Amino acid sequence: MNISEVAQAAGLPAKTIRYYEEIGLIRPLRGANGYRRFRDSDVHKLAFLARARSLGFSIEDCRRLIELYEDRGRASADVKALAESHLAQIDAKIAELRAMRHTLADLVAACAGDARPDCPILRGLAAGPA
Amino acid sequence: MNISEVAQAAGLPAKTIRYYEEIGLIRPLRGANGYRRFRDSDVHKLAFLARARSLGFSIEDCRRLIELYEDRGRASADVKALAESHLAQIDAKIAELRAMRHTLADLVAACAGDARPDCPILRGLAAGPA
DNA sequence: TATGCACCTTCCCGTCATGGGAAGGTCAAG
DNA sequence: CTTGACCTTCCCATGACGGGAAGGTGCATA
Numbered sequence: 349m350n351i352s353e354v355a356q357a358a359g360l361p362a363k364t365i366r367y368y369e370e371i372g373l374i375r376p377l378r379g380a381n382g383y384r385r386f387r388d389s390d391v392h393k394l395a396f397l398a399r400a401r402s403l404g405f406s407i408e409d410c411r412r413l414i415e416l417y418e419d420r421g422r423a424s425a426d427v428k429a430l431a432e433s434h435l436a437q438i439d440a441k442i443a444e445l446r447a448m449r450h451t452l453a454d455l456v457a458a459c460a461g462d463a464r465p466d467c468p469i470l471r472g473l474a475a476g477p478a
Numbered sequence: 479m480n481i482s483e484v485a486q487a488a489g490l491p492a493k494t495i496r497y498y499e500e501i502g503l504i505r506p507l508r509g510a511n512g513y514r515r516f517r518d519s520d521v522h523k524l525a526f527l528a529r530a531r532s533l534g535f536s537i538e539d540c541r542r543l544i545e546l547y548e549d550r551g552r553a554s555a556d557v558k559a560l561a562e563s564h565l566a567q568i569d570a571k572i573a574e575l576r577a578m579r580h581t582l583a584d585l586v587a588a589c590a591g592d593a594r595p596d597c598p599i600l601r602g603l604a605a606g607p608a
Numbered sequence: 609t610a611t612g613c614a615c616c617t618t619c620c621c622g623t624c625a626t627g628g629g630a631a632g633g634t635c636a637a638g
Numbered sequence: 639c640t641t642g643a644c645c646t647t648c649c650c651a652t653g654a655c656g657g658g659a660a661g662g663t664g665c666a667t668a
């Protein structure tokens with residue numbers, strides 16, 4: 349398979365696939381013409397990567413996940429620990445965003461949103477989170 | 479005031495303050511020695527920026543907010559529109575993270591997390607979001 | 609056979625909002 | 639006069655790609 353076909357199959361842009369090769373996540377073969385030749389195993393790996401990325405795992409997490417995926421002697425505890433750590437980061441991010449949302453929503457609610465210049469949002473930003 | 483004093487006062491790293499000058503968010507004066515000299519108005523602006531950034535506004539949003547802040551003829555509707563648009567982005571991000579969290583939590587819950595290799599997390603990543 | 613067009617390649621720059629660190633000038637204290 | 643804490647500019651790095659140029663390849667059609 350050539351790259352655009354694989355991109356279609358894995359749901360990743362060709363650019364991203366080249367990037368994943370560059371950083372060593374995949375190692376497709378090369379044809380005599382210099383084109384990348386992807387095996388089914390490459391395509392599976394890329395689909396795996398696409399799903400892991402869509403769950404928010406970093407590239408380095410993905411690298412580790414692929415290692416574990418290919419290690420038949422792995423302990424599921426290692427996978428779970430990685431996933432739980434990521435889950436904790438997601439929760440932290442959600443909490444951060446919810447705090448922002450809370451403050452911002454209060455300011456927005458207090459703002460008349462008309463043609464006059466008086467604005468509680470700007471006052472809030474100028475005066476601090478008091 | 480010199481930069482480190484201002485950094486303390488505004489709650490921003492000196493590096494960030496230099497960056498904000500570089501991109502034209504602030505225009506501190508310069509002393510004969512080449513050091514930046516910050517007026518009170520610069521410090522206020524930086525504190526404003528720090529708070530806007532902490533609410534997740536992008537630098538370009540901040541630029542616009544500062545413009546509005548300094549425009550005595552502004553309409554609060556313009557500020558409110560900007561804030562509401564940002565609020566919508568925050569909500570979208572929260573929704574995305576919650577979706578991730580949901581999927582990932584299911585996988586984690588299904589994983590024994592012991593010394594055996596069998597792992598629903600890896601199976602889930604390999605098999606797709608079914 | 610020529611030609612066109614879609615595909616492939618590498619290479620380099622841009623994103624966003626900084627952080628790190630080098631090389632060198634300045635200032636105040638001892 | 640030196641030390642050490644400041645300050646300056648400059649360049650490189652991050653994460654995870656995207657855009658686009660310059661040039662080679664493969665295949666169908668006129």
